Amino acid sequence: MYWEESKECISREDLEQLQLERLQSTLYRVATHVPFYRSKFKEMQIDPDGFRSLEELRNLPFTTKDDLRDNYPYGLFAVPLREIVRVHSSSGTTGMATVVGYTKNDIKNWADLVARVLTAAGLTKDDVIQIAFGYGLFTGGFGLHYGAERMGASVIPISSGNTKRQIQIMQDFKTTALVCTPSYALMMADTMLDLGIDISSLSLKFGLFGAEPWSEEMRAEIQEKLGIRATDNYGLSEVMGPGVAGECEECNGLHINEDHFLVEVVDPDTFEPVPPGEIGELVITTLTKEAFPVIRYRTRDLTRILPEPCPCGRTLQRMSRVLGRTDDMLIIKGVNVFPTQIESILFDIEGTEPHYRIIVEREDHQDKATVMVEVVESIFFDEMRKQRELIDHIKRRLASELGISVDVKLVEEKTLERFEGKGKRVIDKREF
């Protein structure tokens, strides 16, 4: 099942022609209406009318989160405010917030692209979709909401939080698909276990999770605990919100909506493109956005392109699940580590629970990392020797697979904080 077969199964040749035409009109749009790009192009002696091939994208300047902040709130809008029908904003947890806008047409495209993602995951208009992403300035809630309505599904706009009520509604309203962050899905699953709810009494079949990096092992855990198929979807408010890419029923990488987004994967240090299949930072150029087009936006998300064709028939290229953000990458004693790598190992070890925290400190000018992990009750109250064995086992796996030596601390079940939105796995107490 496809939402827009003519686009999702387009030939490479036709796609590239379409991308080029759309890139040309986007460049014209930003050069004409956005002073930031106009002066950048002038400075770099770029003629926006002279673009003849997609290869030339490499000559264009990058756009960064700082550029968005410097132009707060409306400096990068390419249309006057009277044409804007919606404004969203990022939370600004790491500094000043960024603001993005949408025209009527942008909202329409957004809904269609999210409908593609929902359809690819196996949903239809017969589904009852519980959207437990936060509604508000964050793009997650509204983005999924409009896409689900566009598809004709029944939407329950419950927003995030109030877990017990979420579960009650899931039972009473016969929810078939749950939309939220993977950490919140896990929290709901655990709460159901505590309440003694038999998951086979639910109507739940699908879970669409996004907005934070998660591991394959976490997928397996959620699928088992909720009895669903869990798919990953990707987006970020700076380029639109959810709907940039999503997994099909193969559950093996996310198809990128390449007719609307031109993607590159670059080395985060040199900014040179990496060979296909290699990991690098995802860079996105919007091709159809009217209100807020961005050129070569550095997402800080690390992924790789999966060049092999997908059995589902979609020709849009796939990217791997996001492995982490360049911002989240921990450098522990000079070794690069992502929280999701630690997560994969913990999930694989018998007796540990899928809840963990990584604490990094500096002691005597040395990095010191501690992984706190919840363990099942039987182990927590077990004799010291058995606990010691488990700790050594985790340490050995982390050392051999990631090349880092860390302290491991076992904690009792349900002692680490749970998250209703994006999880916070790392506490970095070092001062830089």
Ligand SMILES: [Zn+2]
């Ligand atoms: Zn596919």
